Amino acid sequence: MEKVRLTVYRSSGEGRGRFQEFSVPFEEGMTVLGAMRYVEQNLDTTLAVRWNCKAARCGSCAAEINERPALMCKTRVESLGMDSTITVTPMKAYPNVRDLVSDPTENFDISGRIPAFKPKKGLKKPWVFYERDVERSQEFRRCIECFLCQDTCHVVREHKSGYVGPRHVIEAAALDMHPMDALKRHVYLNREAGLGFCNITKCCQDVCPEHIRITDNAIIPEKERGADVFYDPLVYAIKRLKGENK
Numbered sequence: 369m370e371k372v373r374l375t376v377y378r379s380s381g382e383g384r385g386r387f388q389e390f391s392v393p394f395e396e397g398m399t400v401l402g403a404m405r406y407v408e409q410n411l412d413t414t415l416a417v418r419w420n421c422k423a424a425r426c427g428s429c430a431a432e433i434n435e436r437p438a439l440m441c442k443t444r445v446e447s448l449g450m451d452s453t454i455t456v457t458p459m460k461a462y463p464n465v466r467d468l469v470s471d472p473t474e475n476f477d478i479s480g481r482i483p484a485f486k487p488k489k490g491l492k493k494p495w496v497f498y499e500r501d502v503e504r505s506q507e508f509r510r511c512i513e514c515f516l517c518q519d520t521c522h523v524v525r526e527h528k529s530g531y532v533g534p535r536h537v538i539e540a541a542a543l544d545m546h547p548m549d550a551l552k553r554h555v556y557l558n559r560e561a562g563l564g565f566c567n568i569t570k571c572c573q574d575v576c577p578e579h580i581r582i583t584d585n586a587i588i589p590e591k592e593r594g595a596d597v598f599y600d601p602l603v604y605a606i607k608r609l610k611g612e613n614k
């Protein structure tokens with residue numbers, strides 16, 4: 369029977385971990401999560417691996433496969449080449465809890481700091497808006513909060529710049545694009561959330577399992593709005609006079 373060879377990161381959550389080799393029987397259509405579940409059930413029941421839906425919907429099984437951030441349940445082992453060993457490690461951007469489980473809790477704190485939806489003044493109830501009005505932001509609402517985009521972002525991962533990261537830019541952009549919302553979050557993003565540190569490499573967009581065009585449709589437009597406010601002297605002066613740019 370054909371075998372899948374794996375190198376899996378093992379750690380107690382404290383100090384440096386180590387790699388452990390496993391070999392599991394291949395089954396047609398097997399995913400990396402399937403291989404991990406085989407290990408957990410048959411070879412080493414102490415392996416900590418997080419999963420929930422097994423259908424790329426919950427984001428729980430986010431990890432790094434051959435050093436690329438990916439969902440384990442969405443990655444078929446054949447797609448990685450049956451001749452080579454598959455390396456599975458936890459997301460490196462976050463504290464390691466144990467083995468393949470990392471703790472992305474900081475993202476929920478960051479979400480809490482994004483200025484919330486604020487309805488425009490004078491709106492008459494019931495609020496009416498049409499599908500076409502929210503079409504642009506629907507893309508961002510496909511986010512499953514796997515945080516793979518955050519994990520792959522070198523600014524989030526390596527520089528302590530205070531940049532909130534791509535997941536949170538789409539969150540803010542979705543609110544900004546809402547037809548009933550009164551706020552403009554590009555000021556927050558550019559002034560407080562470190563958006564200027566993003567250098568538009570698009571790595572976040574490349575790993576998103578929902579194929580959200582994070583850089584093209586959220587980061588670049590928010591940067592452009594920020595540039596209009598902060599670097600166009602006329603716009604800056606007008607907004608300043610109107611008290612919109614404090």
Ligand code: SF4
Nearest residue numbers: 521566568569570572
């Ligand atoms: S485009 Fe910006 S947010 Fe996305 S990975 Fe690159 S630096 Fe990070």
Ligand code: SF4
Nearest residue numbers: 511512514515517576
């Ligand atoms: S934007 Fe994509 S990669 Fe980032 S958290 Fe949402 S689904 Fe995951």
Ligand code: FES
Nearest residue numbers: 421422427429441
């Ligand atoms: S187990 Fe839910 S996304 Fe993989």
